[in-house]
Amino acid sequence: xxxxxxxxxxxxxxxxxxxxxxxxxxxxxxxxxxxxxxxxxxxxxxxxxxxxxxxxxxxxxxxxxxxxxxxxxxxxxxxxxxxxxxxxxxxxxxxxxxxxxxxxxxxxxxxxxxxxxxxxxxxxxxxxxxxxxxxxxxxxxxxxxxxxxxxxxxxxxxxxxxxxxxxxxxxxxxxxxxxxxxxxxxxxxxxxxxxxxxxxxxxxxxxxxxxxxxxxxxxxxxxxxxxxxxxxxxxxxxxxxxxxxxxxxxxxxxxxxxxxxxxxxxxxxxxxxxxxxxxxxxxxxxxxxxxxxxxxxxxxxxxxxxxxxxxxxxxxxxxxxxxxxxxxxxxxxxxxxxxxxxxxxxxxxxxxxxxxxxxxxxxxxxxxxxxxxxxxxxxxxxxxxxxxxxxxxxxxxxxxxxxxxxxxxxxxxxxxxxxxxxxxxxxxxxxxxxxxxxxxxxxxxxxxxxxxxxxxxxxxxxxxxxxxxxxxxxxxxxxxxxxxxxxxxxxxxxxxxxxxxxxxxxxxxxxxxxxxxxxxxxxxxxxxxxxxxxxxxxxxxxx
Amino acid sequence: xxxxxxxxxxxxxxxxxxxxxxxxxxxxxxxxxxxxxxxxxxxxxxxxxxxxxxxxxxxxxxxxxxxxxxxxxxx
Numbered sequence: 034x035x036x037x038x039x040x041x042x043x044x045x046x047x048x049x050x051x052x053x054x055x056x057x058x059x060x061x062x063x064x065x066x067x068x069x070x071x072x073x074x075x076x077x078x079x080x081x082x083x084x085x086x087x088x089x090x091x092x093x094x095x096x097x098x099x100x101x102x103x104x105x106x107x108x109x110x111x112x113x114x115x116x117x118x119x120x121x122x123x124x125x126x127x128x129x130x131x132x133x134x135x136x137x138x139x140x141x142x143x144x145x146x147x148x149x150x151x152x153x154x155x156x157x158x159x160x161x162x163x164x165x166x167x168x169x170x171x172x173x174x175x176x177x178x179x180x181x182x183x184x185x186x187x188x189x190x191x192x193x194x195x196x197x198x199x200x201x202x203x204x205x206x207x208x209x210x211x212x213x214x215x216x217x218x219x220x221x222x223x224x225x226x227x228x229x230x231x232x233x234x235x236x237x238x239x240x241x242x243x244x245x246x247x248x249x250x251x252x253x254x255x256x257x258x259x260x261x262x263x264x265x266x267x268x269x270x271x272x273x274x275x276x277x278x279x280x281x282x283x284x285x286x287x288x289x290x291x292x293x294x295x296x297x298x299x300x301x302x303x304x305x306x307x308x309x310x311x312x313x314x315x316x317x318x319x320x321x322x323x324x325x326x327x328x329x330x331x332x333x334x335x336x337x338x339x340x341x342x343x344x345x346x347x348x349x350x351x352x353x354x355x356x357x358x359x360x361x362x363x364x365x366x367x368x369x370x371x372x373x374x375x376x377x378x379x380x381x382x383x384x385x386x387x388x389x390x391x392x393x394x395x396x397x398x399x400x401x402x403x404x405x406x407x408x409x410x411x412x413x414x415x416x417x418x419x420x421x422x423x424x425x426x427x428x429x430x431x432x433x434x435x436x437x438x439x440x441x442x443x444x445x446x447x448x449x450x451x452x453x454x455x456x457x458x459x460x461x462x463x464x465x466x467x468x469x470x471x472x473x474x475x476x477x478x479x480x481x482x483x484x485x486x487x488x489x490x491x492x493x494x495x496x497x498x499x500x501x502x503x504x505x506x507x508x509x510x511x512x513x514x515x516x517x518x519x520x521x522x523x524x525x526x527x528x529x530x531x532x533x534x535x536x537x538x539x540x541x542x543x544x545x546x547x548x549x550x551x552x553x554x555x556x557x558x559x560x561x562x563x564x565x566x567x568x569x570x571x572x573x574x575x576x
Numbered sequence: 577x578x579x580x581x582x583x584x585x586x587x588x589x590x591x592x593x594x595x596x597x598x599x600x601x602x603x604x605x606x607x608x609x610x611x612x613x614x615x616x617x618x619x620x621x622x623x624x625x626x627x628x629x630x631x632x633x634x635x636x637x638x639x640x641x642x643x644x645x646x647x648x649x650x651x
Contacts, residue, residue: 221612305615407609460610
């Protein structure tokens with residue numbers, strides 16, 4: 034609207050539905066799961082709004098029942114990557130020139146569609162293709178993604194309203210331009226919300242996007258594309274190009290129009306992309322913005338004053354929800370002897386109670402690992418611990434991939450604080466515990482800080498304020514998201530902006546204004562109402 | 577000898593076709609799966625980044641092919 038100054042309302046977080054027995058949402062999700070399982074779908078590439086088939090197929094299977102095929106997807110090749118770049122560039126000018134409030138309206142509509150019509154579809158597809166129980170799907174593919182849309186559109190307005198000061202006879206302005214070129218969004222399997230956020234955050238700011246979803250989560254990603262289309266995202270603004278990482282990445286990163294990457298995934302892949310961009314730096318029309326969130330070796334650190342029951346729940350939820358396949362999942366804990374004697378039996382008893390199995394049985398807390406390769410990777414760490422004289426498996430340690438990729442929630446205890454599973458990211462339902470002497474609190478905090486190259490999330494459990502102050506100080510750079518008496522997972526958009534530094538990423542907090550600022554290139558404009566007409570300054574006048 | 581896995585093949589494709597390769601490569605210190613996903617790039621590129629010489633890459637690849645053939649035969 035040319036004659037209005039619009040305000041995007043201050044958003045609220047989407048309420049989490051309970052899915053308790055007898056609830057409407059429980060009935061709807063069960064129906065949707067049955068509907069999705071009743072057919073095998075074929076998933077095309079979507080380039081410039083058109084469906085493209087390559088005939089080179091990948092498969093979408095249910096991780097907890099891997100004989101069950103949900104769909105087959107066409108994999109992109111070099112030719113289609115070029116088509117996607119061209120389609121994005123073709124859509125660029127019109128999208129960038131669209132009034133910002135119109136773009137915002139599209140993504141606010143996406144939020145409302147996801148909150149209603151698409152909620153059960155996105156949750157059911159996430160449950161089936163990524164093996165999430167209904168609660169984990171609800172907080173991810175529904176609530177968090179709705180929050181991303183609502184908060185990002187609000188922050189977009191905040192960016193556009195930021196303007197410089199002006200003197201009396203001039204008017205200074207800042208135009209927050211979209212970047213010149215396209216953004217390459219590369220999304221992980223473990224959060225449908227991140228899959229939705231990485232292409233849309235730059236798009237909200239007027240950018241065009243090539244989107245490569247994780248090969249193990251193409252199924253739910255395809256339904257996200259349907260949501261975007263119905264919300265009104267124009268053809269070519271987000272181009273959907275699933276395929277092998279390097280097959281997509283190599284030609285995309287070599288394109289002179291690459292203006293940025295928005296990545297969540299592994300540290301080695303992020304390093305590789307960054308190096309490739311560095312090697313190509315002279316080819317690009319503009320310096321690509323590199324935004325990435327990678328791994329974590331997230332910790333729970335315990336002081337002797339901690340509450341044992343709260344700690345017990347935090348370890349169980351923080352380490353084992355979604356089978357530990359969260360970047361933020363707790364995978365190492367430092368516990369003082371005095372707490373361990375009170376905690377050990379309670380913790381092991383709780384873990385033995387956790388039910389594991391199919392997502393359609395709502396009493397299951399644990400479901401399956403995403404695929405065979407990830408299963409093998411986690412198992413190799415468990416086997417390493419079993420064979421080591423420096424480790425003891427206190428609970429769990431079992432695994433079975435005959436029907437689905439199931440691994441028991443596993444607790445390893447080690448007397449070596451630098452043991453392999455204390456240092457390396459496992460990305461599975463495995464936590465390693467190191468017991469320290471009560472009088473070594475400060476020394477062990479330093480150990481925690483120096484053990485891993487990562488710095489994503491971490492938690493301190495303590496009731497003594499001085500202990501909390503000390504932990505906050507010593508662990509200042511050990512985590513981008515630091516929790517006091519809470520588990521290190523479950524960051525909420527608008528409340529705990531998420532991201533870490535060191536090897537964990539560029540810390541450009543997803544779902545926060547600092548992230549959106551990476552997708553604009555400000556232009557400063559000065560208009561002089563009364564331009565000077567004489568080149569001479571007063572100091573030059575004769576006395 | 578015709579190789580099932582050549583050095584220019586992408587790690588993602590190796591793991592999809594021969595998931596057991598992950599175990600072999602992991603024991604050689606070559607981590608192929610991080611954050612639950614295969615790392616990008618070919619076996620040769622990835623081993624090169626880990627400091628393997630060309631000779632070591634060729635030797636490891638031959639061993640990997642033998643390992644896969646045995647595993648396939650046992651299936």
